Amino acid sequence: MPRPTTPQLAYGSLTVVLSTLATLLLSDVRSGAAVVAVAAGGLLLGLLVAVSMTAPVAARRRASLGPAPIPPAAVPVPRSHVTAGAESRVAERSLRR
Template sequence: MPRPTAAQLAYGSCTVILSTLAMLLLSQTSSGLGIVMITLSALVLGLLVAMTVPLPKPVRTRAMPVVPVLKERAPGRRETASVAAAATSEHVREPANP
């Protein structure tokens, strides 16, 4: 299990403290059982907040593989008759005197 970051600790601690104070003030409880239940629920809420804070994304060290594209199968590229004839024609030298 990775160690918590500073942001996770800060968000979780603030959530526990503020939610405990808010619930104690709103409920106006004075019994020991009520205070324990509020404290436990604030701790659970703080853990939930701390665990849902987004973790920093790992840095990629490997490069993405490059997929070669063949010219013959490239979509959207068509050869015309003049381009095909020009590409296949070769210069032929024949002797002038047989």
């Protein structure tokens, strides 16, 4: 798994802090469980922002590489070009271990 880049860490962290702070101020929560739930929601939102930043970069990287190269087609070798000894050698066992 690749390491997160600096912009991913910055945007993710900023999202966590600002969304958690805004939600706490706007919702007027007072219980500990509600604060934990808001903090967990902020963490999930920050993770979503950081992960979603990788998709456009990967798409741009693939687009800059151009189309995938076409693999060469297998060319069959006519039997007339196969040496006579090659067919008999196929049945022999190898002495290498």
